[in-house]
Amino acid sequence: MIQASICTIGDEILIGQIIDTNSSGIASKLGELGIQVTRMLSIGDAHDEIVRSLREELTHHEIVISTGGLGPTKDDITKAALAELSGSKRYVRNEDQARIITEFLHGRGLDVLDINRAQADVPENCEVILNRLGTAPIMVFRFPESTFGHPATLYSLPGVPHEAMGALPDVMDDILRHNPLSGITHRSIMVFGLAESALSERISSWEDALPEDMHLAYLPNMLTGVRLRLSVYGGDRESNLRRIEAEIDKLRPMLGELIYSLEDDTLEHTVGVLLKSSGKTLSAAESCTGGNIAHMITSVPGSSDYFLGSVTSYAISVKEKVLEVPEETICRYGVVSGEVAAAMAEGVRRLTGSDYAVATTGLAGPSGDGVNPVGTVWIGVAGPDGTVTEKKIYHNDRKRNIERFTAASLDLLRRTLLRTVGSQC
Amino acid sequence: MIQASICTIGDEILIGQIIDTNSSGIASKLGELGIQVTRMLSIGDAHDEIVRSLREELTHHEIVISTGGLGPTKDDITKAALAELSGSKRYVRNEDQARIITEFLHGRGLDVLDINRAQADVPENCEVILNRLGTAPIMVFRFPESTFGHPATLYSLPGVPHEAMGALPDVMDDILRHNPLSGITHRSIMVFGLAESALSERISSWEDALPEDMHLAYLPNMLTGVRLRLSVYGGDRESNLRRIEAEIDKLRPMLGELIYSLEDDTLEHTVGVLLKSSGKTLSAAESCTGGNIAHMITSVPGSSDYFLGSVTSYAISVKEKVLEVPEETICRYGVVSGEVAAAMAEGVRRLTGSDYAVATTGLAGPSGDGVNPVGTVWIGVAGPDGTVTEKKIYHNDRKRNIERFTAASLDLLRRTLLRTVGSQC
Numbered sequence: 001m002i003q004a005s006i007c008t009i010g011d012e013i014l015i016g017q018i019i020d021t022n023s024s025g026i027a028s029k030l031g032e033l034g035i036q037v038t039r040m041l042s043i044g045d046a047h048d049e050i051v052r053s054l055r056e057e058l059t060h061h062e063i064v065i066s067t068g069g070l071g072p073t074k075d076d077i078t079k080a081a082l083a084e085l086s087g088s089k090r091y092v093r094n095e096d097q098a099r100i101i102t103e104f105l106h107g108r109g110l111d112v113l114d115i116n117r118a119q120a121d122v123p124e125n126c127e128v129i130l131n132r133l134g135t136a137p138i139m140v141f142r143f144p145e146s147t148f149g150h151p152a153t154l155y156s157l158p159g160v161p162h163e164a165m166g167a168l169p170d171v172m173d174d175i176l177r178h179n180p181l182s183g184i185t186h187r188s189i190m191v192f193g194l195a196e197s198a199l200s201e202r203i204s205s206w207e208d209a210l211p212e213d214m215h216l217a218y219l220p221n222m223l224t225g226v227r228l229r230l231s232v233y234g235g236d237r238e239s240n241l242r243r244i245e246a247e248i249d250k251l252r253p254m255l256g257e258l259i260y261s262l263e264d265d266t267l268e269h270t271v272g273v274l275l276k277s278s279g280k281t282l283s284a285a286e287s288c289t290g291g292n293i294a295h296m297i298t299s300v301p302g303s304s305d306y307f308l309g310s311v312t313s314y315a316i317s318v319k320e321k322v323l324e325v326p327e328e329t330i331c332r333y334g335v336v337s338g339e340v341a342a343a344m345a346e347g348v349r350r351l352t353g354s355d356y357a358v359a360t361t362g363l364a365g366p367s368g369d370g371v372n373p374v375g376t377v378w379i380g381v382a383g384p385d386g387t388v389t390e391k392k393i394y395h396n397d398r399k400r401n402i403e404r405f406t407a408a409s410l411d412l413l414r415r416t417l418l419r420t421v422g423s424q425c
Numbered sequence: 426m427i428q429a430s431i432c433t434i435g436d437e438i439l440i441g442q443i444i445d446t447n448s449s450g451i452a453s454k455l456g457e458l459g460i461q462v463t464r465m466l467s468i469g470d471a472h473d474e475i476v477r478s479l480r481e482e483l484t485h486h487e488i489v490i491s492t493g494g495l496g497p498t499k500d501d502i503t504k505a506a507l508a509e510l511s512g513s514k515r516y517v518r519n520e521d522q523a524r525i526i527t528e529f530l531h532g533r534g535l536d537v538l539d540i541n542r543a544q545a546d547v548p549e550n551c552e553v554i555l556n557r558l559g560t561a562p563i564m565v566f567r568f569p570e571s572t573f574g575h576p577a578t579l580y581s582l583p584g585v586p587h588e589a590m591g592a593l594p595d596v597m598d599d600i601l602r603h604n605p606l607s608g609i610t611h612r613s614i615m616v617f618g619l620a621e622s623a624l625s626e627r628i629s630s631w632e633d634a635l636p637e638d639m640h641l642a643y644l645p646n647m648l649t650g651v652r653l654r655l656s657v658y659g660g661d662r663e664s665n666l667r668r669i670e671a672e673i674d675k676l677r678p679m680l681g682e683l684i685y686s687l688e689d690d691t692l693e694h695t696v697g698v699l700l701k702s703s704g705k706t707l708s709a710a711e712s713c714t715g716g717n718i719a720h721m722i723t724s725v726p727g728s729s730d731y732f733l734g735s736v737t738s739y740a741i742s743v744k745e746k747v748l749e750v751p752e753e754t755i756c757r758y759g760v761v762s763g764e765v766a767a768a769m770a771e772g773v774r775r776l777t778g779s780d781y782a783v784a785t786t787g788l789a790g791p792s793g794d795g796v797n798p799v800g801t802v803w804i805g806v807a808g809p810d811g812t813v814t815e816k817k818i819y820h821n822d823r824k825r826n827i828e829r830f831t832a833a834s835l836d837l838l839r840r841t842l843l844r845t846v847g848s849q850c
Binding site for chain 1: 438439440441442443444445446448449450451452453454455456462463464465466467468469474478587642644709711714715716717718719720722723724726727728729732733734735736737738739740742743746747776777778790791792822823824827
C-alpha cells in the first residue's frame with residue numbers, strides 16, 4: 001500500500017489560532033484512492049525546520065502533501081526551502097498563474113503589486129498545477145529513487161482551505177496518473193438512532209459473515225449518526241460495487257428505517273429530499289434548540305422550496321401568543337412535556353400553513369427546571385395524519401445538547417416523513 | 426523559551442474521520458504560559474511508530490503532550506509503548522481513578538467490565554493526574570537529563586476533546602510547578618468591522634510606537650472579528666498589565682466603538698451582557714440567516730433572561746402574515762431591501778413585545794434574485810428610539826455568507842445597544 005504524509009506549514013496553526021481542517025480533507029481523499037496516511041505534521045514558518053521535516057517525511061513516504069506557507073508575505077521562506085530541497089538554482093515565472101493572479105486581484109478591485117506577481121514564480125525543478133481559486137500555484141516536486149531510496153513526490157498546496165480543497169481533484173488526478181493504484185471501491189450506509197456499540201452488537205452476525213476482502217469501518221458523528229463504510233481494495237469496480245450492494249441488501253432488514261441514506265449524507269439533506277420529492281412544506285417551533293433546527297434545514301441550498309419558516313419561542317409568552325399553546329397545557333403538563341411539544345408543532349403548522357412541522361421543548365442546560373434532568377428534550381412532529389412525540393435524555397453540556405436535540409428532531413421528522421410520503425432509500 | 430510538541434495518537438485522525446481540535450486548544454494554553462509549540466504530529470495506533478515518534482519529539486522538546494490512544498479497546502497499544510519508552514516493567518492500578526471509573530459507568534447505568542477497570546492501570550514509572558470527566562487517567566512521565574540530553578516531560582491525555590480540555594488546567598499547573606517559566610502577560614482587544622489589513626493600516630502609528638518588549642498579534646476570525654493580543658514576556662505581572670492597559674488607552678480613540686471587548690469574547694456574549702445589565706429584552710426575525718442569529722444568541726448560557734424568541738420567515742407569506750410586513754413594502758422595494766429589514770424588525774418586536782429586535786433579509790446563495798448580487802444582506806435593528814438599517818455585500822458561498830450575515834447583524838445590534846443602553850467597555 002502506498003504511504004503518504006500530510007504536512008501543514010505555518011505559525012498560525014502552532015499557536016492554536018486556527019484549527020487545521022485541510023489535513024483531514026486531504027486524508028479522506030487519499031483514503032478513497034487506497035493510499036494510507038501514516039503521519040500528519042504541523043511545523044512553523046522556519047527555513048531549516050521546513051527542509052529538515054519535509055526531507056524526513058519524504059524519506060519515509062512515497063507521497064507528501066504540504067499545505068500553507070505560501071501567502072504573499074510569507075512564501076519566500078517556504079519557496080526557498082522547497083528550492084533547496086529540490087536542488088533548484090533559480091525561480092521561473094509561470095505565466096498562466098500570473099494571468100490568474102492579475103484577473104483574481106482585478107476582479108476584487110485591487111492593484112497587482114510585485115509581491116502578488118512574485119507568487120507565480122516557482123523553483124525551476126517543479127511542475128505547476130494551476131490554482132484557479134487564488135494566487136499561489138500548486139507545486140509538484142518529483143524525486144527519483146536515488147534521492148530518498150524510493151520514488152517520492154511532494155505536492156505543495158496553498159493553506160487557505162477552499163483553495164487547498166479546490167486543488168485536490170487535480171492533485172488526486174496527478175497521483176492516479178503517476179502511481180500503480182489498485183483503487184478502492186466503497187459505499188456508505190448512514191445510520192441514525194443507535195450508538196456505535198449497540199449498532200455493532202445488532203449487526204454482528206452480518207459483520208462476521210462479510211467476505212474476507214471486504215472491510216467495514218464504523219465512523220460515528222454526533223450530528224449525522226454512524227456512517228458504516230464498506231470497502232474493497234483492488235479488483236474491478238463494477239463487480240465490487242455489485243458485491244457490496246448484495247451485502248447491503250442483507251443488512252437492510254436488520255436496521256430498517258434506522259438507515260437513512262446510502263450516500264455520505266446528512267439528516268437535514270435527507271429530510272429536504274423527502275419534502276422536495278413529495279411537494280410538501282415544513283415549518284419549525286423551537287424552544288431549547290433556539291433556532292438551530294431552522295439553521296440546519298436552511299443550510300441546505302434550495303431549502304426555500306420546502307421550508308416556510310419557524311418560530312423560536314424562548315419565552316412562554318411567545319409559546320402562548322404566537323404559537324397558541326394553551327396556558328392550561330403548560331400549567332398542567334409543564335413546559336418540558338410531550339403535550340407542549342405537540343401543541344407547539346401544531347401551532348406553527350397552523351401559523352405558517354405548512355404540511356409538516358417539527359417542535360422542541362427541553363433543557364439544554366446549565367440550569368434545569370427542578371423536575372426534568374438537564375439534557376431532557378421532548379420532540380413533536382405534526383403532519384396531515386396527526387402528531388407524534390418522543391422524549392430523549394442526553395447529558396450536561398449545553399452546546400452538545402443543542403446539537404443532539406437538533407439531530408434527534410431531524411431524525412423523528414425523517415421517520416415520520418418516511419412513513420407518510422417517502423419511500424425507503 | 427521552553428519548547429513543546431503536541432502529538433495525537435489514533436487512526437481516526439489519519440483517515441480523516443475526525444478533525445483534531447485538541448492540539449489547537451493545547452497550543453493556545455501553552456502559548457499563554459510563554460511556551461513555544463514548534464511541532465504538532467498525528468500518528469496511528471501502532472506500537473513502534475508511537476515509541477519512535479515520541480522518542481524523537483522528546484529529543485527535540487522539553488515538553489511533549491500527547492492525546493488519544495487511550496480508549497478501553499485500544500489503550501493496550503499506547504500504554505505498552507509508553508511503558509517501553511519509560512522503562513516500566515509492570516503496570517500498577519491507580520485506585521482513585523478506578524473509583525472514578527466505577528462511579529462514571531454506574532452513573533450511566535453501565536456495568537464495570539474488566540477492560541474498563543484496566544484503564545486505571547498505568548506503567549509504574551509514571552505519575553497520575555486524575556481524569557474526573559472520563560475513564561482514562563492522565564499519565565505524566567518525567568525523564569532525567571541523561572535520557573534525552575535535557576530534562577523532558579511527557580503528558581499523555583485522553584483523546585475525547587472535553588476530557589482532554591478538562592484535564593488542561595491540572596496539566597498546566599504541573600508544568601508551571603516544574604518549569605522555570607517567566608510567564609506571559611497579555612490582554613485581548615476584540616475588534617469588529619475592519620478587515621485585518623485595514624485595521625493594521627488604521628493603527629500603524631500606534632503599533633510602531635509600542636515598547637520594544639511588547640508584542641502585538643493579529644488573530645482574525647470570521648465570526649468574532651480581529652482579536653488584537655498584546656503580550657509581554659517575563660517581568661512582574663501587575664506592572665506589565667498596567668503598561669499594557671496604558672497602551673490600550675492610547676488605542677481606544679483610534680477605534681472607538683469598533684472595539685467590543687477587552688476579553689477573549691464573542692459578539693453574542695457581548696450583546697447578552699449589554700441586554701442583561703440594562704434589563705432589556707430581544708427578539709429576532711430572520712430570512713437569509715435562517716435561524717442562525719437565534720442559534721448564536723441562545724448558545725450563551727442564561728440567554729433566556731433577555732431573549733424572548735424569533736421568527737424565521739423564509740416564505741414571503743410568513744413575512745406578511747406573522748411579521749405583518751406590508752405587501753406593498755415588499756412589492757415596492759423588493760424582499761431584499763432596507764425597508765423590508767426594518768419592517769421585519771419592527772414586526773417581530775411588536776409580536777414578542779421585546780425592547781429590541783434584529784432582522785435580516787438577503788441572498789446567501791447559490792441562487793440570486795436577479796437584482797442584488799448573491800452575498801447581499803440588509804440588516805435592521807428596531808428599538809425604543811427607532812429603527813436603523815445597514816447593507817453589506819459579501820461573496821458567493823452559502824455557508825460562509827450565513828455566518829458573515831449573522832456576525833454583521835450581531836454587530837449592528839451591539840452598536841445600537843451601545844448608543845442607547847450601554848457604556849463603552
